[in-house]
Amino acid sequence: xxxxxxxxxxxxxxxxxxxxxxxxxxxxxxxxxxxxxxxxxxxxxxxxxxxxxxxxxxxxxxxxxxxxxxxxxxxxxxxxxxxxxxxxxxxxxxxxxxxxxxxxxxxxxxxxxxxxxxxxxxxxxxxxxxxxxxxxxxxxxxxxxxxxxxxxxxxxxxxxxxxxxxxxxxxxxxxxxxxxxxxxxxxxxxxxxxxxxxxxxxxxxxxxxxxxxxxxxxxxxxxxxxxxxxxxxxxxxxxxxxxxxxxxxxxxxxxxxxxxxxxxxxxxxxxxxxxxxxxxxxxxxxxxxxxxxxxxxxxxxxxxxxxxxxxxxxxxxxxxxxxxxxxxxxxxx
Amino acid sequence: xxxxxxxxxxxxxxxxxxxxxxxxxxxxxxxxxxxxxxxxxxxxxxxxxxxxxxxxxxxxxxxxxxxxxxxxxxxxxxxxxxxxxxxxxxxxxxxxxxxxxxxxxxxxxxxxxxxxxxxxxxxxxxxxxxxxxxxxxxxxxxxxxxxxxxxxxxxxxxxxxxxxxxxxxxxxxxxxxxxxxxxxxxxxxxxxxxxxxxxxxxxxxxxxxxxxxxxxxxxxxxxxxxxxxxxxxxxxxxxxxxxxxxxxxxxxxxxxxxxxxxxxxxxxxxxxxxxxxxxxxxxxxxxxxxxxxxxxx
Numbered sequence: 027x028x029x030x031x032x033x034x035x036x037x038x039x040x041x042x043x044x045x046x047x048x049x050x051x052x053x054x055x056x057x058x059x060x061x062x063x064x065x066x067x068x069x070x071x072x073x074x075x076x077x078x079x080x081x082x083x084x085x086x087x088x089x090x091x092x093x094x095x096x097x098x099x100x101x102x103x104x105x106x107x108x109x110x111x112x113x114x115x116x117x118x119x120x121x122x123x124x125x126x127x128x129x130x131x132x133x134x135x136x137x138x139x140x141x142x143x144x145x146x147x148x149x150x151x152x153x154x155x156x157x158x159x160x161x162x163x164x165x166x167x168x169x170x171x172x173x174x175x176x177x178x179x180x181x182x183x184x185x186x187x188x189x190x191x192x193x194x195x196x197x198x199x200x201x202x203x204x205x206x207x208x209x210x211x212x213x214x215x216x217x218x219x220x221x222x223x224x225x226x227x228x229x230x231x232x233x234x235x236x237x238x239x240x241x242x243x244x245x246x247x248x249x250x251x252x253x254x255x256x257x258x259x260x261x262x263x264x265x266x267x268x269x270x271x272x273x274x275x276x277x278x279x280x281x282x283x284x285x286x287x288x289x290x291x292x293x294x295x296x297x298x299x300x301x302x303x304x305x306x307x308x309x310x311x312x313x314x315x316x317x318x319x320x321x322x323x324x325x326x327x328x329x330x331x332x333x334x335x336x337x338x339x340x341x342x343x344x345x346x347x348x349x350x351x352x353x354x355x356x357x358x359x
Numbered sequence: 360x361x362x363x364x365x366x367x368x369x370x371x372x373x374x375x376x377x378x379x380x381x382x383x384x385x386x387x388x389x390x391x392x393x394x395x396x397x398x399x400x401x402x403x404x405x406x407x408x409x410x411x412x413x414x415x416x417x418x419x420x421x422x423x424x425x426x427x428x429x430x431x432x433x434x435x436x437x438x439x440x441x442x443x444x445x446x447x448x449x450x451x452x453x454x455x456x457x458x459x460x461x462x463x464x465x466x467x468x469x470x471x472x473x474x475x476x477x478x479x480x481x482x483x484x485x486x487x488x489x490x491x492x493x494x495x496x497x498x499x500x501x502x503x504x505x506x507x508x509x510x511x512x513x514x515x516x517x518x519x520x521x522x523x524x525x526x527x528x529x530x531x532x533x534x535x536x537x538x539x540x541x542x543x544x545x546x547x548x549x550x551x552x553x554x555x556x557x558x559x560x561x562x563x564x565x566x567x568x569x570x571x572x573x574x575x576x577x578x579x580x581x582x583x584x585x586x587x588x589x590x591x592x593x594x595x596x597x598x599x600x601x602x603x604x605x606x607x608x609x610x611x612x613x614x615x616x617x618x619x620x621x622x623x624x625x626x627x628x629x630x631x632x633x634x635x636x637x638x639x640x641x642x643x644x645x646x647x648x649x650x651x652x653x654x655x656x
Contacts, residue, residue, distance in 0.1 A: 091616065093616060093618065094616075097618065173400070173407075173523065174407065174411060174523050174524065175411075185612075185616075186600075186609050186610075186612045186616070187612055187613035187614070187615065188616060191613075211522070211523075211603060212609060213522050213603045214522065214600050214601040214602050214603045214608075214609065214612060215601035215602070215612070217514060217517070217601065217602070218522045218602040219522075221514055221517030222517065222522050222603075224518055225392070225396070225520075225521050228393050228396070228518065229392075229393060229397065324378055324382075325378060325381055325382070325385075
């Protein structure tokens with residue numbers, strides 16, 4: 027059949043016009059929580075790049091933090107995706123929301139889980155090989171001197187308002203930090219805590235406190251995790267250690283934190299393909315640390331980190347998507 | 360970047376050059392922190408001890424004594440019974456709502472900041488009024504201090520001095536000192552030339568002119584500057600608590616991260632109450648020292 031050139035061109039334009047918005051309409055507008063820490067940031071950008079280039083979504087990143095974002099997702103279904111949500115922070119509420127169908131757990135984004143604990147710098151551990159456990163360290167208030175009160179030691183706790191503040195404070199009581207002559211210092215913010223670590227590290231001073239992995243801090247300033255000397259006691263943890271009202275905290279240790287991607291049902295419904303991808307996506311702490319160290323060394327943003335990851339680990343992310351989506355993402359890099 | 364599209368796209372430095380630049384700045388700072396950090400810490404040690412002493416004084420003194428002292432300060436400054444009673448009521452309310460300790464910590468740090476700002480700021484203002492060149496160089500510095508987002512300089516300060524009171528005070532003063540400097544400068548410059556001429560005619564030397572004529576006549580402006588400095592340092596309380604300064608800022612931060620609305624509201628209102636007390640009292644003092652001028656004319 028003969029067709030005039032104009033008709034063909036017209037058909038082509040129509041076809042194009044049809045395909046483009048159709049692909050976008052498949053997925054539509056998606057909001058992803060861009061949490062204010064680096065590992066979640068590059069995760070958000072990886073999702074943004076893959077969902078945009080591979081699935082034609084229209085992605086908007088919105089700033090977030092564990093509690094505000096999870097609350098807003100439960101109550102308002104907004105944002106659609108929290109790529110890296112530390113479940114322990116709000117487990118009961120989240121589990122209830124999942125049971126009621128207001129939220130969906132997707133992949134476990136950190137395969138090794140998040141590691142929380144009390145750490146000392148590597149150089150200090152090498153200098154003092156006798157410090158292995160929390161109790162060993164708490165015996166040395168003379169070593170971890172508090173600049174504002176030389177008679178006592180300084181223990182850098184978790185910033186005010188974070189959930190780890192409760193657990194750290196309760197464990198600090200359980201291990202008799204106060205009686206051993208330590209003051210639990212509230213660093214006020216992640217920036218304050220990081221600053222105290224980098225200050226100690228630059229001058230090779232002693233430091234003891236709370237931190238977590240994966241983080242660029244632990245990539246850049248290697249630290250040794252102190253042994254709590256007891257296994258994780260889940261029952262006591264949930265009934266006391268993790269609560270604000272814990273009258274008699276016992277020695278305990280952090281569980282491996284489960285870190286999942288959490289998605290609203292709205293997104294799962296509007297983009298089943300995107301959801302399938304989110305159900306597979308995840309990496310080990312080793313990979314995460316490497317990307318974080320790369321970002322921090324070069325002062326790159328989460329977006330640069332995401333591009334670095336996508337270029338460096340194609341064998342990893344190509345397993346999460348179909349071949350044609352992988353080709354689209356690859357082309358867009 | 361040498362392409363022809365430099366007219367359309369800004370010919371920015373390449374990413375690598377920029378990164379190199381940033382990294383070398385960071386490295387320099389790190390070097391500086393390694394070599395001078397300890398010395399700086401030692402330099403600020405007396406200030407730290409003074410602050411700890413003052414805070415303990417406020418915390419350990421019986422609450423009624425603290426209120427009595429604050430109320431008599433308020434009365435002496437304002438000579439106004441209504442205001443004094445308002446001050447007492449404000450602090451009683453703070454105590455009843457269980458924020459006494461945090462409030463004392465905040466009052467102590469604000470007092471130290473204000474005193475330091477006055478001690479450093481007024482001489483700088485006087486110098487700016489005396490030398491035009493000083494004014495030309497210092498004014499842009501003040502602009503930077505007032506507009507630079509606080510976290511930009513908080514992090515270097517933390518890397519130098521750790522977290523706690525001293526970096527907190529430095530951060531607060533950087534933000535809060537400009538008004539007292541600016542208004543001291545302005546106040547002295549606004550002093551009537553005829554009055555100065557008269558002082559010269561009586562053979563007043565520089566010192567007599569400054570302390571006998573210029574500063575007293577500039578006092579209303581200087582007081583307005585001090586007042587603004589107090590307000591701005593109170594506004595920095597929450598920011599300062601992000602680097603580990605204890606006080607009302609910490610519960611506010613906690614409330615923000617946890618969405619504890621009422622906790623944030625109570626502590627926020629306590630900050631407002633302190634602000635109003637400081638503001639009214641310092642303004643009343645400013646007005647009172649102006650009064651004799653109106654009568655004298």
